[in-house]
Amino acid sequence: MREKVIIVGSGIAGLATACRLAAQGLEVQVFEAASGPGGKLSVIGDDRYRFDAGPSLFTLPHLVDELIRYCGKEPSDYFQYKKKDLACVYYWEDGTRLVAHADSQTFAKEVEEKLGVSSEQVLAYLKKSAYVFKYTEKVFLRSSLHKLATYLNRSTLKSLLRIHKLHLGDTLHRLNERKLKNSKLVQLFDRFATYNGSSPYLTPGVMTSIPHLEHNVGTFYPKGGMYAIVDALYQLALDMGVQFNFEKQVEEILIDPNQQARGVVVGGKEQYADIVVSNMDIVPSYRKLMPQQKAPEKTLAQERSSSALIFYWGIKKDFPQLDLHNIFFSEDYKKEFKEIFEFKRVYEDPTIYVNISSKEGEGDAPPGCENWFVMVNVPGNIGQDWDAWIPQIRNNVISKLNRMLGEDIESLIEFEDYLDPRRIEARTSSFQGSLYGAGSNDTFSAFLRHPNFKRDIRGLYFCGGSVHPGGGIPLCLMGAEITASLIKKDYA
Numbered sequence: 001m002r003e004k005v006i007i008v009g010s011g012i013a014g015l016a017t018a019c020r021l022a023a024q025g026l027e028v029q030v031f032e033a034a035s036g037p038g039g040k041l042s043v044i045g046d047d048r049y050r051f052d053a054g055p056s057l058f059t060l061p062h063l064v065d066e067l068i069r070y071c072g073k074e075p076s077d078y079f080q081y082k083k084k085d086l087a088c089v090y091y092w093e094d095g096t097r098l099v100a101h102a103d104s105q106t107f108a109k110e111v112e113e114k115l116g117v118s119s120e121q122v123l124a125y126l127k128k129s130a131y132v133f134k135y136t137e138k139v140f141l142r143s144s145l146h147k148l149a150t151y152l153n154r155s156t157l158k159s160l161l162r163i164h165k166l167h168l169g170d171t172l173h174r175l176n177e178r179k180l181k182n183s184k185l186v187q188l189f190d191r192f193a194t195y196n197g198s199s200p201y202l203t204p205g206v207m208t209s210i211p212h213l214e215h216n217v218g219t220f221y222p223k224g225g226m227y228a229i230v231d232a233l234y235q236l237a238l239d240m241g242v243q244f245n246f247e248k249q250v251e252e253i254l255i256d257p258n259q260q261a262r263g264v265v266v267g268g269k270e271q272y273a274d275i276v277v278s279n280m281d282i283v284p285s286y287r288k289l290m291p292q293q294k295a296p297e298k299t300l301a302q303e304r305s306s307s308a309l310i311f312y313w314g315i316k317k318d319f320p321q322l323d324l325h326n327i328f329f330s331e332d333y334k335k336e337f338k339e340i341f342e343f344k345r346v347y348e349d350p351t352i353y354v355n356i357s358s359k360e361g362e363g364d365a366p367p368g369c370e371n372w373f374v375m376v377n378v379p380g381n382i383g384q385d386w387d388a389w390i391p392q393i394r395n396n397v398i399s400k401l402n403r404m405l406g407e408d409i410e411s412l413i414e415f416e417d418y419l420d421p422r423r424i425e426a427r428t429s430s431f432q433g434s435l436y437g438a439g440s441n442d443t444f445s446a447f448l449r450h451p452n453f454k455r456d457i458r459g460l461y462f463c464g465g466s467v468h469p470g471g472g473i474p475l476c477l478m479g480a481e482i483t484a485s486l487i488k489k490d491y492a
Helices: 012-023 062-070 104-115 119-141 148-152 154-161 172-180 183-196 205-217 227-239 282-287 333-341 386-405 421-428 473-490
Strands: 004-008 027-032 043-045 050-052 081-083 086-091 097-101 220-222 243-246 250-255 261-266 269-272 275-278 307-315 325-328 352-355 370-378 413-419 460-462
Touching (some): 004 261, 043 307, 062 473, 119 205, 172 183, 250 275, 275 473, 307 386, 333 370, 460 473
Parallel strands (some): 004 027, 004 275, 275 460
Antiparallel strands (some): 325 352
16 A cells, blocks of 8 residues: 655745655645645736746756656656856946846856956866865755765765865855955855855855856756746646645644644645655654644744845836846845845845746747746845835835846836735745745754754655755755655665
């Protein structure tokens, strides 16, 4: 008789875990409070403008391919994507504009021409980035850090022997200053800390591995937009026999007196299973679904990652100087991050990220128009006066874009919506609206994340951005692999 599994939530990690467990022969049901799958990765808009509401950067597409093949299917039957030539276009207040190609050689030449840093210096940095990623991926990202077996294999030993070369004792900013020296290039590489919601002035230098994904491996775009990733995994799960229950809020995870997970309560009714996997943020997983269980208070009290304020603007003009990914830098990066993480405020001159998926020519905006996803990093919601802040931030963002693009942006907006930390928290149960669960602003944050299982409750597991290895699409896919692997070993 097959073990029955209930998964709480259908974010990227929940979908991927469901697919893997179904491929392992388990009977899988998913309960989701929303009306459809995807979690933070959703779609908004109207009949003219379409926006991917959540993650907008796609790296390591082979992880999706691996998952589909694991299920015995052909990736191209579910999902297509293309590699981008341009990684990002960067703007500074003094008029400097850097078109950063994804190809490392081209990028290095561009940096030499625009910023005066030798291409050899840039390539040496990216070579070290690849080295750090190589020796952190297998151990820190694709294995459970909370199982002894992880530390008893050859890959782990190789990584541990090189741990002094992984910059754990340095901050990303100090490392970048030492290696790159040029202030604009330091700022460019500092921004990769935001890929897991951290500050470059606090997060460890091991995060220098992240640029490897963008400039050595490359950035990609899914045909149909980012939500195509959700569509692909959802269809794969259906084909694997996974049963989905939407608009079904899980109210409790059932734990019997013998500390065994026995199912969930939905709509006041008990739904039984042998295994429960929570894809809900780890804080509400304990506080709301298991209030009677002893919670790991130190873990739950960890500082959260940053959140985001995102404006979705339908723009009735074409901007040929912009690409899919664009960054407009703050003049005082250090102050910006201090405001976010120390004072829990939004800096008056924020760095602005503009994503324009209509650049990929898939009908996300009318001809001659563009769909702008305009994001600034903000602190999580701890009760700030967002109703007062949002109009102020909007004005600051528009003023900055007007100045740097030489346009009257306000007059071009013909569709508008927004997401703030409160809405993110309400719609996705992400504690404080954080995008990546716990923050990574200290050396051992990776070890402090909640494991993908519960030691003292058999049959209870976790996946998603708030547990190991962290948030973002690639890490959620890796985390799903870890969770499914643990279940396979425990129920072999």
